Amino acid sequence: MPKLNTTLATLASGFAAAVALTAPPAAAWEPTKAVTFVIPAGTGGGADQMARFIQGVVTKHKLMEQPIVVINKSGGAGAEGFLEVKNSANDPHKIIITLSNLFTTPLSTGTPFNWKDLTPVAMLALDQFILWVPADAAYSTAKEYIAAVKAGADREFKMGGTGSKQEDQIITVALERQTGGKKFTYVPFQGGGTVAVQLVGKHVNSSVNNPIEGVQHWKSGALKPLCIFDGKRSTYTKKVTATQAWSDIPTCKEVGLPVEYQMLRGIFMPKGVSPEQVKFYVDLFAKVRATDDWKTFMENGAFNQTTMAGDAYAKWVEQAEKTHYDLMKEAGFLAAGK
């Protein structure tokens, strides 16, 4: 019997292949060559890690016939990568992972692109931001820290962050609304890992690192989280340190700092691709999210696992763009003519 089964299976797959050969339009679309996965950021950063992780998951679980080829195009705060995808309209073999620079880069540098030049595919997750200070700092809550900033001299407190006029600095500016006119000195560094270490070395007073960048220093007792910039607390209840879990970190709103910010980790395609082609990738990423590897990855980084696709996603992106525009306008980060 088993033998017959395999024979039947072989026959069936042979038949399927024959059908596929003779009548391709009827079958669901699949990539016919290697898919290029563009990362609008440098090697080693958060977006890069996630993209390469996805590449690994897809390869490991054989979720796709064709290979994924990852390339970094980080020039001009990611503008290079976005322009590349914008200029490959109708190419269904190209996808791009985005971070907040999808909104911030065109607004702050004036580079001519917009998310509307791309086709939204799916939101993978939202990355969190946490207010960190050295563990032995005198303040134990975000409220106390902000009170100290209020009481101190203007620009006395230094906030370390990644890049300039991007998410970290936007959050910093949003925080400054709560400090009674006192400003932070924002010090831009190259990457999130460096920011965390600069904070451990006390070269800056605080940072708004992503959870994954700060977690090890939290565990080792060098840093402590004050509050998380999300509407509600994290859902991860497993203990990270001896006494605390991600879910024990209060939201900033809870402690009287109404600042919320999350960073999009999503996938886009070039303009002009067909709905079947988009569907293929939506399904692919749904499969990626279903793996245990992905779940572990999410928990390690305390990601907010909100996912979306289709119109809901497009609406979310539109709203996010508006939020960024308002925040950046208020901060004076807009390029001339924007």
Place this chain on the structure above:
Amino acid sequence: MEEIASLMQGFAVALTPFNLLLMLVGILLGVIIGVLPGLGGANGVAILLPLTFSMPPTSAIIMLSCIYWGALFGGAITSILFNIPGEPWSVATTFDGHPMAQKGKADEALTAAFTSSFVGAIVAVIVITFLAPLVARFALKFGPPEFFAVQFLTFASFIGMGKGSPFKTLAAMCLGFALAAVGLDNVTGQLRMTFDQEMLLNGFKFLVAVIGLFGIGEILSSMESGLNFSGAHAKIRLDAVLQTWKQMPRLWFTFLRSCIIGCWMGITPGGATPASFMSYGLAKQFSKNGKNFGKGEIEGVVAPETAAHAAGTSALLPMLTLGIPGSPTAAVLLGGLLIWGLQPGPMLFVEQPDFVWGLIASMYLGNVVGLILILTCVPLFAAILRIPFSIIAPIILVICAVGAYTVNNSIFDVWMMVVFGVIGYVFVKLSYPLPPLVLALVLGDMAEGSFRQSMLISQGDLSVFFSNWLVGSIMTLGLILLFWPALRWLITLRRSKPQHA
């Protein structure tokens, strides 16, 4: 000696037949990656990372770090044979390595380079083994002013020795700085000198420039003197390795100095490329044969290679203990750790001792395996020079084009490579020195960034560069080095005076 027990346990983890096989494969792949310019260590590790996904983490990191060692070894090969730096940190190796090859001593240069790499790496691993926690605490002391001081020191050690016209040196260096400034300004997020041209967004990449300036420039020079650059004088001596090793012991001080520079720069983290330049610069200043540097002095190969490897290896330490990458390759490895579910950072040594000590043990083993493997290939590499120029020249050009393209996946970079080739050819003939130009190109961004970060922190107060003993002493050292030629001149003047009087 708790460390020794842990290390022995690490050896037990690393020394399985499967892991040894992975080491071998890793080293071989790494050498290939290192030889091809553009396909650097960071690239290579990033590309192969997904392949290791289904392996146990310890085996995976062993293979990936072996790729890294291999790439470190391999970078020197093309530098010496064809004046094309396969990796950024082997630029300084071309200064004396290639002249040695032209004199028919390619095998000696290669042996010296590989041996120095090995020494640098092993010293760095020993530092990692025994001083890891101490060193990690030291690295934390480095804020923006300290980083600027280290970058300043690198320049000072390299600039104070130019022999040609000081104005040409200055012009070449400033051109490097100006080119480095093109693209996004990381401190304010503004675009500089891109003039709305999409291809300029990425600026001028160091590797594209050096492939052009050195590699293509060299081909143009060879063409000028006719097609007679053949391998006629590339003798194949089977005892080259032993002959070269005989010369090594007298260079012990160069080795020592280069190891210290390398470990220091890797840990802080300043990077392997600045380390190699600084080490070369200091060796030239303080060597008895300093005048012969650039003409094929073996010391000029030993110094940068030792420092580059010591730095490249010790760069893994801040990655493991602090979660900050000391080099682009370390940054990719860092991503790898996360993918395998390991959190790099201060807790790694506590939470995953098997992994950490397995990795450290594999550093010892990987380098020994690598050295043996690559030394046996020295005659083979040297024999490449026997291939006639009419065959090798077009192949080199094609490989250079591939290298320039892969740096940023941009054809514009390939155009720039050829343009840099012309610049290199013209500059060499007019004795505009190239080293200050490339050093400015590689360090310009970083130095400017840390300077402005320091200024932000101090609100424009320059005294921040002398605000504590650490930054103050590095700056002072830099100033001394900068004016060393003048100082030496003064000293000799004072000494000679009484004799005449």
Place this chain on the structure above:
Amino acid sequence: MHGNDSSGDEMSLVTNRTMDIAVALLLLLVSAVVIYDSARLGFDWRENEGPASGYFPFYIALILASSSLVNLLRALFARHGVDSESFVSRPAFMRVLAVLIPAFIFVAVIQLLGLYIASALFIIAFMLTLGRESIIRSVAVGVTIPLALFVLFEIWFLVPLPKGPVENFLGY
């Protein structure tokens, strides 16, 4: 390595002095461009930004301009000596052009036909005309190297290199 370039019987095409002047002028032009853009960005002290974006490039360009000016004046008023030596002779220059022009064409062809085809054509043409190698040898090398690169980059390392219509036709 460029030992026999200025031997007496080869006519000098251009002297070092002329080239020195040309390079100095070119660098002056570069500094002018940099100063122009730095002025747009500003080189003053900015509140919470520290020195503005144009600060570093501006002073660098000033140093570049002044040292190039010195180089220019030295070349202009140089006495006969090293500077009046030949930079390159006509035949030597022709040999340089013989590889430089094909190199530029090679890059242009990469843009049209992709890197692999362009490399094959370039290697074969170079070996046949400049190297005076046999056709068999040239074609053998010219086909093997791009093929090896293709396997190494596209298949093994999954690094995409520029491809043209031929590769597209073959399904890559």
